[in-house]
Amino acid sequence: MNDGQQEDIQALTRGRPVAIVGAGLVGAGWAVVYARAGLQVQVFDANPEITARVLPLIQGQLEGLQRHGLLREAPADVLARIRTVGTLAEAVQGVAYVQESVLERIDVKRPLMLELDALLGPDVVVGSSTSGIPGSAFALGLSISPRVLIVHPVNPPYLVPVVELVPSPETAPATVAFADALMQAVGQTVVHVKKEVEGFVLNRLQAVLLREAWALVQEGVASCEDIDKTVRDGLGWRWSFMGPFETIDLNAPGGVADYAVRLGPLYQRVAASREHEAPWDAALIGEVESQRRLLLSEAELEARRAWRDERLMALAAARHGG
Structure with a gap:
């Protein structure tokens, strides 16, 4: 500064x-x-x-x-x-x-x-x-x-x-x-954020992704680790430097409107297939907890948080040209 x-x-x-x-x-x-x-x-x-x-x-x-x-x-x-x-x-x-x-x-x-x-x-x-x-x-x-x-x-x-x-x-x-x-x-x-809404923008976006992630585990579609891989090694690569609207704007030859025409019906069917009224129940929470603890013990959480912050610092340094 x-x-x-x-x-x-x-x-x-x-x-x-x-x-x-x-x-x-x-x-x-x-x-x-x-x-x-x-x-x-x-x-x-x-x-x-x-x-x-x-x-x-x-x-x-x-x-x-x-x-x-x-x-x-x-x-x-x-x-x-x-x-x-x-x-x-x-x-x-x-x-x-x-x-x-x-x-x-x-x-x-x-x-x-x-x-x-x-x-x-x-x-x-x-x-x-x-x-x-x-x-x-x-x-x-x-x-x-x-x-x-x-x-x-x-x-x-x-x-x-x-x-x-x-x-x-x-x-x-x-x-x-x-x-x-x-x-x-x-x-x-x-x-x-132009009007009050519970969760504001960031956590409302995160809530949708988390709800689907928990549901995919509950239905046996994919493991916690494979869902994490999908975001970490897939969506997250682009999302680390651009948002969802810019992402789809660049993912169709004619831009965002072209993308909406091509893939909008798919996303609408996916959204319509999912009810979001049920809470994360005890059995589901226990299953996710069990999968996570196999990958990372409770005793290792603090060290992993420190690792996360080190990775964030490296990313921040790269984004600032350091």
């Missing part, structure tokens, strides 16, 4: 820090995003055990970024801009922006919004990291409501840049404009 970008970020935040409320994996990832961009970050979690783990976790993430040439400063210099605090009031003191990353539950988010309503100054914006709960479910009817919106990342946000901005019916246009500018300034790719 060059000096001009640093100046833009400081101007946007008026030289004030940002707060992270909720210091789990997503909150820690957001702390890296903001500190890497030069911002001071104040981190709070109601669970002291999570708070105690967050700085060592972030240090490891920063060291990984440095190994892949994705950090322009020493990890210690970035980490020095992040501090943990003991209370919510201390976390939001003097900030320009709050990134809420607490549990994905309305009964947790709503009380937090009530607390923030009593603590925040009149110009502080709040972005919620919720994966699919609309802001209208927990952030309406408060003095801060015009300054609250969904700012949904992909985990880890310091490696996967897309972020969805979803205003509630009470979110002010200026709040969306500020969040857009802030996200772009810290290196994220902004997607504007």
Whole structure:
């Protein structure tokens, strides 16, 4: 990030820090995003055990970024801009922006919004990291409501840049404009979700793929590993650098309309053949769990997550020309 970008970020935040409320994996990832961009970050979690783990976790993430040439400063210099605090009031003191990353539950988010309503100054914006709960479910009817919106990342946000901005019916246009500018300034790719819908865009797309994947296992069509291969070594190759509409636009001689004429009926028949009302039942979950644990034991999950992040860093370095 060059000096001009640093100046833009400081101007946007008026030289004030940002707060992270909720210091789990997503909150820690957001702390890296903001500190890497030069911002001071104040981190709070109601669970002291999570708070105690967050700085060592972030240090490891920063060291990984440095190994892949994705950090322009020493990890210690970035980490020095992040501090943990003991209370919510201390976390939001003097900030320009709050990134809420607490549990994905309305009964947790709503009380937090009530607390923030009593603590925040009149110009502080709040972005919620919720994966699919609309802001209208927990952030309406408060003095801060015009300054609250969904700012949904992909985990880890310091490696996967897309972020969805979803205003509630009470979110002010200026709040969306500020969040857009802030996200772009810290290196994220902004997607504007124009109306509230559960799951937003990313998780609605993912939900359709996952529903079909589980159903194919349930029906004995293919194993978990072969379905993963289909995405990993098939669809994912193109999807790593282009989306579904561009993919089909290039997959027929006459472009997207030609593709729709040629293959639209097939996709319509596939969709009509599948009912999506049944939940993933215990037997199906047990079967998928059994197949996955044969490939990767529970004890190996943490190491595999670290492997995933290393692969993402290598991909990020390649995409940035590193």
